[in-house]
Amino acid sequence: MSFQTPLTISEVINDIHSKKYLLPSIQREFVWSSEQISMLFDSLMRDYPISSFLFWKVPKEKASEFKFYEFLRDFHQRENRHNPKADINGSDDVMAVLDGQQRLTSLYLALKGTYATKLAYKKWDNPLAYPKKKLYLNLLGTPENISYEYEFEFLTDAEAARSDADHHWFPVGKMLDLKEQYDVMNYMIEAGLSSNPDKEKAKYANKVLYKLHSVIHINKIISYYLEQSTELDKVLNIFIRVNSGGTTLSYSDLLLSFATAQWETRDAREEINEFVDEINQIGRGFKISKDIVLKACLVLCDMSDISFKVDNFNRTNMLLIEKEWDNITKAIRDALVLISSFGFSRENMTSNNLMIPIAYYFKTIGLPNNFETSTSKIEDRKNIKLWFISALLKRVFSFAPDGALKPMREIIKSQSSNGFPIDAIFAKFKGTNRALQFTDDDIENLLYSKYNHGETLVILSILYPWADLKHNFHLDHMFPKSKFTDKRLKTYGIPDEKISDFKANCNYIGNIQLLEEIPNIEKKAMDFNKWLNEKIPAGELKDYKQKHYVPNVSLDFSNFDVFLEEREKLLIQKLKTELRK
Template structure:
């Protein structure tokens, strides 16, 4: 391994663009945030070192022996997170990046690509939640953030046009077109930056743009070592060593690297990434990652040790996972379909590890088709749902999940296989910090679950066992939340003391119900007493009140909210006790 003559960023970006630089299959995927990218560019502008890179030269005679991927060019948080497999037909020698992928991808995205991340206030499946952004540099002033000297920002096209006396947003990628210093001068003149009446800003713009030109075109910043070994084992060991510092590879990254190198019949990287994408689209959507899939592989392959340790990533284990891959993926897929049919999704599952015992059980009983809808499995599904909801509410997977996964796997193996061993699991963990047993106090505490919290739908699934949550049910305020303002309550003649109670309690479980989407839309902001009288017939009123835990023979107007809430909470507590105690 020899140190090479450093390169300019412009040369490296050209090599990435022409696909001379590629990524070996053992590399993990791009994970840097926009903040990390802007910090990298700020460091370059301040002449901070960004460490050496490690490249691997693969001759054209040996290219076909390995799998390689292209650099990510336009990152999209939902749709484009995976690297495309490189087409190496008739390829010349290539350079594979062993260390420095995150930095090089960041440079490419900043100079030639784009970055689309989700807006925090929009749903993950909303196409408009991921506006495309490119990197810009403000030429009229430094950053307000004390950690930065230069103001780099990822902006949409519309945002980049918001120039004013303190901002001129320069598209960083345009510096690639300004090849000569004369081109830089022309840009400054054409945009009236050199003649700015504020001389301080004019000087800043001049220094900043020329500095960017120097960083990209002139200074050989990319220092690197070159490895030329033909032995994959040696390259893999080098890769692991160099990635043990800095942003350390997680054990799941190592496992994926080993699987990719050692699977003989499948491409582990493509199989796992595409499977993660597939199962995240089930139902209303999930949020699992490769760590979850790889942990499930260890559990479902019946390895004695299921922890993420390098010793578990040997070739025989990897080949066993490869051989069982189809059964493993069907078990996970069927488990997630089942959980989705219970009404759960990324919005209300606090730990994805809860899905693994269900997948193991389905694999243990032979992976029956249509388990989530078959009439023959109704009783079994009830037991699984009871375990799942209890485990969610008790947070049994909130720490050291292996301490739950292994015992449950052992119990399932010892079970006769007729139905999910709910009682055996409950008895095993009784009296421990993983207990699934509820006390009266536990159930009273559930009454403090609020609208919008993950536990609320879990509780609703217990209270409404008849509701098919695959359909579009909404968690609805019985007394509409729009009525709970101080001004509106005063108009209704509610006392000041009671108003405080109303405002503190309207959002809790006692004022919530499950309602199908169309009736909920129709109900809107109608007073609850008027809506129920106008909508529910006299013949079905008693049945409706029973199904929704509505006290009978009391005034249902908002002026009687305190009595309504008190009596309804008693009914809900009674139901939860019957199910959980």
């Protein structure tokens, strides 16, 4: 390994663009946030060191023995997170990046690409939730955050166009076109920055723009070492060691590095990435990570030690996972299809570890087809659902999941001949801090769940077993939430001493029902008793009240406290029936 002559950023970016630099398959994918990219550029502008890089030169005659990927050209959190496979059939040697991919990808995206992440207030499957943004530098002011000296921001074109006396957003990528210093001066003149009546701002813009020009075109910032060994074990060892800092390798990245190097007939990186993307589209969508899939591999392959340790990722284990990959993926896929049929998704499955025992059960019983719809599996599905909901509500996997996964695996392995062994699992954990049984206090505490709590829909799935939650059901306030204001409650004649209690209790599950989308839209803010009388046919009213646990009390708004107390009694009765084993 030898130290090489440093390069400028513009030289490296042009070489990445022409695909001179590639990524080895053992390399992790891009994980940096927009804030990390902005901080990188702030550091560059302040002449802070950004550490050296490590490149791996692979002779063209040896390149075909390895797999390589291109750099991301545009990052999209949902649709474009994976690096495309590189075509290495050319006549040149391959220059692969062993250390520095996150920094180099960040530089490329900032100077030539776009960056799109989900807006916090929009749903993950909404295409409009991921606006494409570019990196801009404000030439007229400094950031409010004192940790930064220069104001770099990822903005849409529309956001960047909103300039004012304190903001002129310069697209950072445009600096690649301003190769000479006179190009920078011409931009200053054409943008009217040189003639700014505020001379201090004009000077600041001039200083910042020339500084950015130096960072990109003049200063030789990219210092790097070159490794030329073609021994994969040596390269893999170097890769793991140098990636112990920065954004540290996750366990899944580490395992993928080993798997990629040791799988013989499949491309581990592509197989696992494609599978994760696929299963996260099941039903209303899941959020299964590579870590969970690889954890499931250890469990489903019956490895004695399922913890994430380098010793567990040896060649023998990796080859076993490769051999069992088709069975593993079917088991996980079928488990998530079943969980989706229960009405669960990324929105309300609070621990992804929950799918692993179900997948292991499917693999143990021979991976039956159509388990989620087979009439012969009704009782089995009922038991799996009860276990799933109990484990979820009891937060069995919220700490040290191996302590639950290993004993569950042993029970399933030895006692699954007559169906999912729910009794044995419940008995195993009885009296421990992972107990699945519900006491009276446990069940009553469930009623403290509120409208926007993650577990509320879980509880409603127990109370509404007839509701197919794969379809669009809404959580509806039976007594409309909008009516619980001081002014409106007084118009209903609620005494002052009761108003605070009414307001405090309106969001509890005792006032929540599951309602199909259209009836919920029609209901809007109608008083509950009025809606029942006008929208529910007289012949269906009795059935509706039974299905929705409506107590036989006055439904006038002034009687809300009595309604809530009596409905909670009905809910407790149902929960005791469903959660007791």
